[in-house]
Amino acid sequence: MESKPGLWMFPSSCPHLHRTPSCRRLIIRPTAPSASLYVASLIAARINAFSPTAERPFVLGLPTGSSPLLIYKYLVAFHREGKLSFKHVITFNMDEYIGIPRDHPQSYHTFMYTHLFSHIDILPENAHLLDPSAADLEAEAERYEAAIAAAGGIRLFLAGVGADGHIAFNEPGSSLSSRTRVKTLANDTIVDNARFFDGDVDSVPKTALTVGVGTIMDAKEVVVIATGSNKARAVRDGIEGSIGHLCTISALQMHRNAIVVVDEEATAELRVKTVKYFKQIEEAAEKMPGDHHRLGKGLEAKL
Numbered sequence: 337m338e339s340k341p342g343l344w345m346f347p348s349s350c351p352h353l354h355r356t357p358s359c360r361r362l363i364i365r366p367t368a369p370s371a372s373l374y375v376a377s378l379i380a381a382r383i384n385a386f387s388p389t390a391e392r393p394f395v396l397g398l399p400t401g402s403s404p405l406l407i408y409k410y411l412v413a414f415h416r417e418g419k420l421s422f423k424h425v426i427t428f429n430m431d432e433y434i435g436i437p438r439d440h441p442q443s444y445h446t447f448m449y450t451h452l453f454s455h456i457d458i459l460p461e462n463a464h465l466l467d468p469s470a471a472d473l474e475a476e477a478e479r480y481e482a483a484i485a486a487a488g489g490i491r492l493f494l495a496g497v498g499a500d501g502h503i504a505f506n507e508p509g510s511s512l513s514s515r516t517r518v519k520t521l522a523n524d525t526i527v528d529n530a531r532f533f534d535g536d537v538d539s540v541p542k543t544a545l546t547v548g549v550g551t552i553m554d555a556k557e558v559v560v561i562a563t564g565s566n567k568a569r570a571v572r573d574g575i576e577g578s579i580g581h582l583c584t585i586s587a588l589q590m591h592r593n594a595i596v597v598v599d600e601e602a603t604a605e606l607r608v609k610t611v612k613y614f615k616q617i618e619e620a621a622e623k624m625p626g627d628h629h630r631l632g633k634g635l636e637a638k639l
């Protein structure tokens with residue numbers, strides 16, 4: 337029998353393939369905009385299918401960075417077109433820098449309001465972010481975990497991935513069962529993120545509050561977006577590599593309901609066989625499109 341890479345594989349006869357787009361798998365889209373539209377459409381479809389109410393809100397985990405930018409644009413567009421409401425959505429952001437104020441242009445708080453929260457109907461009290469100004473950061477981390485639990489747990493966690501395969505700020509070497517805590521950033525991450533601080537490595541905070549790998553693994557569904565050739569190594573290690581703490585996104589191989597959505601460029605380091613296999617699965621799924629496909633039709637050209 338042909339060997340198949342990793343736990344991400346499942347037989348093309350898997351009945352779930354035809355029922356839900358959220359079987360554990362890799363989705364390959366030609367470009368970053370089409371990958372982002374896929375993810376935004378999936379999130380919108382999940383929220384709408386859930387029909388959230390004040391008593392039964394949809395709980396969404398969110399990332400920052402350049403990767404989710406287009407996804408947020410699409411979500412805002414869906415909202416403006418009356419296709420999506422965040423009125424009964426509760427969000428939890430995955431991380432926040434320590435050492436810069438909330439209103440700093442590069443804080444994740446500012447990022448979220450600039451790119452998403454100010455443009456949708458989310459209630460401010462429902463948009464949760466870690467507070468790095470808390471006097472006791474350990475207590476703040478515990479408070480955050482408790483708030484997630486009190487909200488009923490995260491239904492869908494959207495994530496990006498660092499070039500070295502880290503998820504949130506769970507840098508290489510993080511425990512795969514870690515919870516929300518303070519993390520010292522890896523040098524690679526600091527250098528990478530200097531692009532947001534006018535290229536000045538010294539201005540990048542050296543520590544952050546971040547949800548743990550375990551916190552993300554507890555979500556009912558995890559969706560990762562990875563686009564561009566600088567994510568190719570992370571995608572390869574996360575999908576074809578073994579599960580290990582040096583590439584924390586690889587923990588998702590153990591998640592029952594996780595999807596990695598990539599563009600062609602991000603597949604550059606994958607084996608041809610792996611790419612072919614997942615494309616074949618996707619072709620089969622597309623013959624039975626779910627509503628997340630229809631929802632996004634036409635938007636890509638407009639944005």
Ligand SMILES: N[C@@H]1[C@@H](O)[C@H](O)[C@@H](COP(=O)(O)O)O[C@@H]1O
Pocket residue numbers: 399400401402403404430431495496497498499503504505525
């Ligand atoms: N903590 C964030 C991650 O959540 C993000 O996924 C990563 C990649 O960022 P980008 O999408 O800008 O490449 O950067 C930071 O490390």
